[in-house]
Amino acid sequence: MIELQRSYAGPFEDEPLTWKPVRFDGGQTATLVCSNGHAGLIDEHEITDDGMVSPSVVCTEDSCMYIPRICATYRLE
Numbered sequence: 001m002i003e004l005q006r007s008y009a010g011p012f013e014d015e016p017l018t019w020k021p022v023r024f025d026g027g028q029t030a031t032l033v034c035s036n037g038h039a040g041l042i043d044e045h046e047i048t049d050d051g052m053v054s055p056s057v058v059c060t061e062d063s064c065m066y067i068p069r070i071c072a073t074y075r076l077e
Contacts, residue, residue: 004032014039034059 007018014020019032022041030042038061046054 007033032057034061034064036061036064038064 004017004019007014007020009015009018014031014033016033016035016037019030019042021028021030023029024041024043029045030047031039032042033039036059038059040057040060042053042057045057048054
């Protein structure tokens with residue numbers, strides 16, 4: 001399991017392996033940044049009250065060599 005820390009940085013200043021809550025299409029979700037700095041929206045995932053993300057998150061950047069790219073369980077701290 002990969003635990004991501006919440007980011008309090010300004011827009012476009014997020015560090016790798018961080019997340020930030022956002023509103024998208026009227027719902028509450030989050031953005032996250034993989035270890036290579038690629039940002040993504042968790043818009044087709046469910047986030048439980050304890051922070052578990054399902055299904056697994058995949059970095060969608062074609063050039064990303066982030067190892068958990070295939071399948072990773074995330075917990076938003």
